[in-house]
Amino acid sequence: MWLRSGVGLAIFSYILWGITPLFYRLLPGAQPLELLAQRVIWSIPLLLLIRMVINNKTIWKQVWADKRSVILCLFSSAVMAISWGAFTYALTHEQVLAASLGYFINPLFSILLGMLFLHERLVLAEKMAVMLILAGVCFQIWQYGQLPMLALVMGSAFAIYGLIRKFIRFDVITSLFIEAVWLLPVAIGITWWLTANGTSAVAVGDWHIKLLYMLAAPVTIIPLLFFTAAIKRTTLTVIGLAQYIEPTIQFLLAVFLFNELFDWVKGVSFSLIWLGLLCCIIALLYKRYGQLHKKAPFVTGRDKTPHT
Numbered sequence: 001m002w003l004r005s006g007v008g009l010a011i012f013s014y015i016l017w018g019i020t021p022l023f024y025r026l027l028p029g030a031q032p033l034e035l036l037a038q039r040v041i042w043s044i045p046l047l048l049l050i051r052m053v054i055n056n057k058t059i060w061k062q063v064w065a066d067k068r069s070v071i072l073c074l075f076s077s078a079v080m081a082i083s084w085g086a087f088t089y090a091l092t093h094e095q096v097l098a099a100s101l102g103y104f105i106n107p108l109f110s111i112l113l114g115m116l117f118l119h120e121r122l123v124l125a126e127k128m129a130v131m132l133i134l135a136g137v138c139f140q141i142w143q144y145g146q147l148p149m150l151a152l153v154m155g156s157a158f159a160i161y162g163l164i165r166k167f168i169r170f171d172v173i174t175s176l177f178i179e180a181v182w183l184l185p186v187a188i189g190i191t192w193w194l195t196a197n198g199t200s201a202v203a204v205g206d207w208h209i210k211l212l213y214m215l216a217a218p219v220t221i222i223p224l225l226f227f228t229a230a231i232k233r234t235t236l237t238v239i240g241l242a243q244y245i246e247p248t249i250q251f252l253l254a255v256f257l258f259n260e261l262f263d264w265v266k267g268v269s270f271s272l273i274w275l276g277l278l279c280c281i282i283a284l285l286y287k288r289y290g291q292l293h294k295k296a297p298f299v300t301g302r303d304k305t306p307h308t
Contacts (some may be wrong), residue, residue, distance in 0.1 A: 009226050010242040016223035018249025021099070021258070023219050024091035027212055032089040034194055034201060035216055036081060037187035040180050042217035045175040050225065063178070069168045070178060077179035079185075083157035088216075090150050092138040096254035097262065103247035104273050107280045109159030112186030117163060119141040125283035132276030136269040143265040172228045176221070229290025240284045244277060251280040 027035070051057055063070065090099040111130055114120040140148055168175050186256070194200035202213050231239060251270075254260040 006230050009230035010239055013223045013226035014242050015244035018246040021091045021242040021253050022031055030092040032085045033190050035088045036084050037190040037212040039216040040187035042214050043069045043180045046217055051173050058174045069170055072184045073178040076161055079157050079161045079183040082191045086150050086153045096250055097260045098150040100247040100250040101151035105133055105155040106158050109156045113159050113163045114264050123283050129276040129279035133273050136272030140269045266297050
């Protein structure tokens with residue numbers, strides 16, 4: 001079965017993430033803070049259960065001994081909360097196109113962070129990607145007179161989250177569990193505050209609403225399980241190429257199913273960004289297979305062999 005392969009698992013996980021807007025359409029106008037709180041609360045028992053049945057997990061003794069990684073989980077949980085909040089706001093307030101844009105421009109922030117903090121050298125294709133993606137974002141700012149804030153917050157927060165995760169030495173499930181534990185006091189506080197003020201949809205809603213808020217946790221975590229399995233069975237090149245499936249599906253849903261506005265300005269902007277992503281893909285493939293073609297001028301330019 002194709003799902004047993006690493007490529008199949010990677011594609012399936014990004015397809016699941018890509019269609020998440022369909023779930024959030026069942027919660028129009030939902031409060032992002034309450035969705036975040038419920039997702040955190042219900043993620044903890046689910047992640048704990050998953051951790052009990054998986055192999056190759058970080059044992060608790062190693063977790064308590066690695067205080068640096070535990071503290072880093074605090075920072076990654078804060079950044080992920082920002083990313084989650086922006087993402088859920090976009091999906092519940094008819095801005096799926098903004099969510100798609102956020103994940104399309106994420107490579108721009110990842111490249112810049114890698115250059116600033118990991119001292120990675122940019123090959124020519126990556127330099128072109130940065131310029132094209134930046135040009136696409138700036139074109140929207142010039143035409144609309146405002147920043148695409150949701151997309152920028154999502155793209156930058158997810159890139160920062162990825163950077164922090166590079167220094168956490170726990171397995172993925174254990175890391176997510178610790179992040180959720182760090183956020184639990186905040187989630188409980190948000191739930192108490194909304195309930196006390198009579199503005200909690202979960203407190204006053206029927207069983208259907210309660211169930212939907214509870215399902216926000218597995219809707220996010222289940223694709224992650226397939227993604228984790230894919231990482232063990234395939235290369236990072238495949239993962240890097242497959243990641244664009246998610247925003248592509250969200251883009252198609254936004255334009256053709258949800259009928260969100262896609263005018264000529266966004267058409268030009270997205271076209272520039274897509275050209276930038278093509279450059280990212282070329283650079284990714286070269287870094288994986290370029291040892292056979294070290295003199296590829298488009299990728300290397302006048303630079304020496306790129307840092308990998």
